[in-house]
Amino acid sequence: MNELTVYHFMSDKLNLYSDIGNIIALKQRAKKRNIKLNVLEINETDGVTFDNCDIFFIGGGSDREQALATKELSKIKTSLKEAIEDGMPGLTICGGYQFLGTKYITPDGTELEGLGVLDFYTESRTDRLTGDIVIESDTFGTIVGFENHGGRTYHNFGTLGQVTHGYGNNDTDRKEGIHYKNLLGSYLHGPVLPKNHEMTDYLLEKACERKGIPFEPKELDNTEEEAAKQVLINRAKNLSLIHI
Secondary structure: OEEEEEEEEOOOOOOOOOOOHHHHHHHHHHHOOOEEEEEEEEOOOOOOOOOOOOEEEEOOOOHHHHHHHHHHHHHHHHHHHHHHHOOOOEEEEOHHHHOOOOEEEOOOOOEEEOOOOOOOEEEEEEEEEEEEEEEEEOOOEEEEEEEEEEEEEEOOOOOOEEEEEOOOOOOOOOEEOEEEOOEEEEOOEOOOHHHOHHHHHHHHHHHHHHHOOOOOOOOOOOHHHHHHHHHHHHHHHHHHHHOO
């Protein structure tokens, strides 16, 4: 049996909305390809390298936990950036997405330094962007999820797609998340991967390509997953009609 290793960073601090479900989704979809997914939980980064990492994951947390996680991850920010630039697949959710940027501005105007892995920033406000969200993506088809964030993120990188219902990165762009090389960043909780098998398979397939192991079968029977996704799409459409 082939194996992949996931580095799950800050699992003790960044699991605000059951983001651990993303790890479970990766395991299940990998198992269907006869791939064993090993998960290494990393809460202290001293001496950590990405030599044995195939996919990395950083979840979301409160501002306090986010600040603590940023401090810990700053110890490996250079190697993290190198891994991303080299095409390592990664998923970052909410706070984990925000602090990859250069700064995070709190509602009172305080600037908190980010990891500076990529050149973007987030500005937080007291009013939150919440509710179901639907995105149309050129890469992943229709993406569904739930968002609940005060942060507004601004960047010029590629995104997951166009928001058709909900908010996404901010109040104005109608775009959600970031897609840079094989890095996926998103505000979608719920968690996102169990609802969107296309994103799960993307991370696994890219990891297999980099490691030189087969990703077969490429297509699975996703009847149940698609039916569940359609329920969320229909709910979002009905809410839109109510507010017209």
